[in-house]
Amino acid sequence: xxxxxxxxxxxxxxSHDIVARVRxxxxxxxxxxxxxxxxxxxxxxxxxxxxxxxLARFLSGDKAYIATVRLGRTTDTHDALGRxxxxxxxxxxxxxxxxxxxxxxxxxxxxQQPPAYSAKKIAxxxxxxxxxRSSEVAGPDEPPGDQPRSMPAPVRVTAYAIDLVDAAGDLVxxxxxxxxxxxxxxxxxxxxxxxxxxxxxxALQRVGACGATLDEAISLDRIQSEGGREAAxxxxxxxxxxxxxxxxxxxxxxxxxxxRFGRNLGPADASSGFVEAVSEAGSPAGRxxxxxxPAGQLVAVAEAADVPGLLHAAVxxx
Numbered sequence: 001x002x003x004x005x006x007x008x009x010x011x012x013x014x015s016h017d018i019v020a021r022v023r024x025x026x027x028x029x030x031x032x033x034x035x036x037x038x039x040x041x042x043x044x045x046x047x048x049x050x051x052x053x054x055l056a057r058f059l060s061g062d063k064a065y066i067a068t069v070r071l072g073r074t075t076d077t078h079d080a081l082g083r084x085x086x087x088x089x090x091x092x093x094x095x096x097x098x099x100x101x102x103x104x105x106x107x108x109x110x111x112q113q114p115p116a117y118s119a120k121k122i123a124x125x126x127x128x129x130x131x132x133r134s135s136e137v138a139g140p141d142e143p144p145g146d147q148p149r150s151m152p153a154p155v156r157v158t159a160y161a162i163d164l165v166d167a168a169g170d171l172v173x174x175x176x177x178x179x180x181x182x183x184x185x186x187x188x189x190x191x192x193x194x195x196x197x198x199x200x201x202x203a204l205q206r207v208g209a210c211g212a213t214l215d216e217a218i219s220l221d222r223i224q225s226e227g228g229r230e231a232a233x234x235x236x237x238x239x240x241x242x243x244x245x246x247x248x249x250x251x252x253x254x255x256x257x258x259x260r261f262g263r264n265l266g267p268a269d270a271s272s273g274f275v276e277a278v279s280e281a282g283s284p285a286g287r288x289x290x291x292x293x294p295a296g297q298l299v300a301v302a303e304a305a306d307v308p309g310l311l312h313a314a315v316x317x318x
Contacts, residue, residue: 001028002050003236008217009037009045018045018220025223026232034059034210040081043206044217052239054315058288058301060180064208069172069188071197078115078185079201089197096167102194103162106187114152115185157182239298247280248290249273256293259300260318264310278309
């Protein structure tokens, strides 16, 4: 069983919990995720299975979410699982027009401050571990400060679209399409700061990731039920479709042999796509290249070779 499995993650378990449960249900040790989804969040969690675990580093891309933001109070985690911080807002709730105007600041590319409770690293340590230690020092009866002493470095992110779906009292529903690395929890916190009300993320559903949507997802309950392995196998996206956005080269049989022996590839090893692929691989972006056998099966992912004008298989799947 090799490919990409889109799981509809329930709210509650961590991404690592989901991986462990799927490993047991599929009786397959080689299962991994392509990026964590917060425990509170639900929705699209792409898992790589079998040989496809070797392709995880090539999977990224835009994400899409439905987010519910609660105005009026901040928390130390920027979501509903955290401890309240600061003073609760007691004024009138902003109008839809005011909320949409405040969101304009976060549309496009900007520098975002990741939450303290995140997987970002600070001096080699996970930020959430540092934040938890800080919270323990404060004690359970002492409210934590608005911001921990150590915060992850700000990062450039892009929100391709932030649409205001609904605003009713203290609840705001947003549809967000964003780049990898974007924190919707930070968006909720920053929106509250912009409005002057404070805010935190009340609920989050990821509806798209790695080019897949909820329509392609299988529930965790179905995977863990009787016949779940067969159901998961039917829902599996084959490796050939996982990296569809990358350029490809169709190899000859001789070219496939060159890949198997770890040799560089030249124009004679391909039946089509080689010249364009070399240009893509050698560009400043250095795009990976899919290598397909004569039957159209994915056999490797290549990068620019040390010798100009040639390709070399970085990940071999045979």
